[in-house]
Amino acid sequence: MIDGKTVLFSGMQATGSVLQLGNYLGALKNWVTLSKEYESFFSVVDLHSITIRQEAAALRSGARNILMLYIAAGLDPEKACIYYQSHVPAHSELAWILNCFTYMGELNRMTQFKDKSAKHEANLNAGLYTYPILQAADILLYQADLVPIGKDQKQHIELCRDIAQRFNAIYGDVFTVPEAYFGKAGAKIQSLQEPEKKMSKSDENINASIFLMDDRDTIIRKFKKAVTDNFAEIKYDPENQPGISNLLDIYTLFSGKSIEETVAHFQGGGYGDFKLAVGEAVADGLKPLQERYNELKADKEYIDKIIKNNAEKASYVANKTLRKVKKKIGFPELIR
Ligand code: TRP
Numbered sequence: 001m002i003d004g005k006t007v008l009f010s011g012m013q014a015t016g017s018v019l020q021l022g023n024y025l026g027a028l029k030n031w032v033t034l035s036k037e038y039e040s041f042f043s044v045v046d047l048h049s050i051t052i053r054q055e056a057a058a059l060r061s062g063a064r065n066i067l068m069l070y071i072a073a074g075l076d077p078e079k080a081c082i083y084y085q086s087h088v089p090a091h092s093e094l095a096w097i098l099n100c101f102t103y104m105g106e107l108n109r110m111t112q113f114k115d116k117s118a119k120h121e122a123n124l125n126a127g128l129y130t131y132p133i134l135q136a137a138d139i140l141l142y143q144a145d146l147v148p149i150g151k152d153q154k155q156h157i158e159l160c161r162d163i164a165q166r167f168n169a170i171y172g173d174v175f176t177v178p179e180a181y182f183g184k185a186g187a188k189i190q191s192l193q194e195p196e197k198k199m200s201k202s203d204e205n206i207n208a209s210i211f212l213m214d215d216r217d218t219i220i221r222k223f224k225k226a227v228t229d230n231f232a233e234i235k236y237d238p239e240n241q242p243g244i245s246n247l248l249d250i251y252t253l254f255s256g257k258s259i260e261e262t263v264a265h266f267q268g269g270g271y272g273d274f275k276l277a278v279g280e281a282v283a284d285g286l287k288p289l290q291e292r293y294n295e296l297k298a299d300k301e302y303i304d305k306i307i308k309n310n311a312e313k314a315s316y317v318a319n320k321t322l323r324k325v326k327k328k329i330g331f332p333e334l335i336r
Contacts, residue, residue, distance in 0.1 A: 001176060002143055002317065008034055009144035009178070011043035011085065011135075014063035015054070015201065021210040021282070022189035022199040024073060024289075025253050026150055030183035032074040034148060040080040041142050041314060042070055047085045047092065047134060051127040052120060068303060069212060072293035077306045085138065087311035090318035094137035095130070097325060101167055102133050106159055112152065136160035141318040143176040151188075154180055171328040175321075189250065192226040195242035213290060216283040223247070223279030224272070234266045234274055244271070251278045254285035 001007060010031060012023065019028070031042060046063045063084060070082050085091050107113065110132055117124055127134075135156050139147055140163075147157055157180040164175040191197045193208040203209050207225050214222070228243035236259050238245040252259055266274045296303060327333070 001145060002039055005039040006037075006146065007142055007144045007176070008038040008040040008146045008148065008181075009043070009139050009142050010041075010148050011045040011048075011138060012066060014044050014046045014049050014059060014066050015052075019066060019069055019212050020199055020201045021212070021250070023201070024212055024286075025189055025250070026183065027148065028070065028073040028075075029253075030148055031070075031080075034146075034181075035075055035080040038146065040075075041144070041317075042075060042080055042082050043085045043138060043314075044070075044083070045085045045135075045138065048131060051116075051125065051131050053123055064303070067307070068293055068296045069289075071296055071306070072289045074289075077310060081310045081313050081317075082306065083310040083314045084307065087307070088141075088314050088318050090141055090315065090322045091134065091137050094141055094318075094322055094325065095134040097329065098133050098137055098140075098163055098167075099130060101163055102130075102136075102159070106162065107132065110155060110159070112156070132156045132159050133163070136163050139178050140164055140175045141321045142314075143317075143321060144178045145176055146181045147178050148181040148183060151182065167325075171325075174324055174328055190242060190246040192222055192243075192246075195227060195246045210282060212286060213293065214286075216287075219283045219286070220276065220279035223275045223282070226275055226278075228271050228275075232271070234263055234269070234271070236263060244274075247275065247278045251281055254281040 010027070012019070012027065031040070034040065035042075044063050044066050046059065049059060049063075067082060067084070071077050075082060107129055113129060113131070116128055120128065132155075136159060139157075139160050147160075149157060157178065161177050161179075164177045168174055168177070189199045191199050191203060191205075191208040192210070193203075193205050199209050201209060201211070207222050210219055210222055226243060226247060228247070229241050231241060231244075233241075234244060234248075235241055236245050236248050248259055248262055251257075251262055255262070257265075266277070
């Protein structure tokens with residue numbers, strides 16, 4: 001809580017490539033709705049990005065693209081605090097402190113660490129291991145009550161809660177203990193090429209993902225190529241027909257129609273016509289976001305101002321928590 005208001009915090013990684021449809025439907029779209037109700041902080045978590053080797057220019061442009069997409073998707077940067085994690089040194093500082101309040105046994109249990117370390121054997125750095133501690137620092141600095149995330153982040157939020165409770169038990173009520181918030185629809189968008197797998201912006205097959213800035217023809221072409229099945233029946237059955245079910249999910253999220261209505265509407269038709277309709281609905285649905293993004297991209301001054309103002313706003317809140325933490329721990333007071 002800040003000044004009696006419920007606080008929401010979330011973040012996305014800047015990985016050099018632009019966001020894909022799953023990030024939009026699973027996260028951004030929900031953030032826009034939630035930000036109307038809560039005091040919100042949305043960070044571009046570039047400190048997290050370097051747990052995997054990044055090319056400098058790509059990281060810089062990728063981070064800025066994501067920040068602009070947050071706004072293009074409908075977040076109001078005058079209301080929600082949209083900022084780069086690396087602009088607020090308090091994140092790194094609190095992360096170090098929380099390192100000393102987290103057990104290796106806890107980190108060893110993190111399934112994301114296990115997955116990532118298998119994938120990045122050649123660069124098994126300590127940051128990959130302590131990643132969830134930095135995430136806990138992100139959340140706790142802002143006294144966040146709610147953290148909208150995908151299911152894959154559930155374990156990290158549980159760890160964050162454990163760390164906060166442990167700290168509070170020693171030093172008194174310093175941190176708000178946050179809760180994970182799972183959006184209803186759209187939290188799970190699957191790959192168009194391997195529908196049993198989550199759509200991921202790092203997928204090597206470019207036809208597997210729809211990127212938010214893909215043009216209309218590209219979007220329609222990717223949907224036409226989407227992998228389905230040979231049941232020749234449009235039916236919502238994620239278990240046996242994951243491809244068609246994923247397309248139905250995507251279509252309903254853009255058309256606002258229910259799965260039942262959609263199934264009834266396309267019943268008896270071929271997969272080809274249905275895929276085309278999904279592609280068109282997505283292309284139409286993304287058009288306003290794409291137009292807004294291009295406007296923002298052309299207005300460097302405006303974006304720079306947003307970045308500066310919000311870094312100040314975030315720092316103000318974060319530093320307040322950090323000062324309290326340092327005092328409780330017993331670090332000598334800074335004499336000004
Ligand atoms: N780890 C999150 C992810 O990969 C990103 C993230 C970093 C985050 N810090 C956060 C999400 C704080 C919520 C709150 O999706």
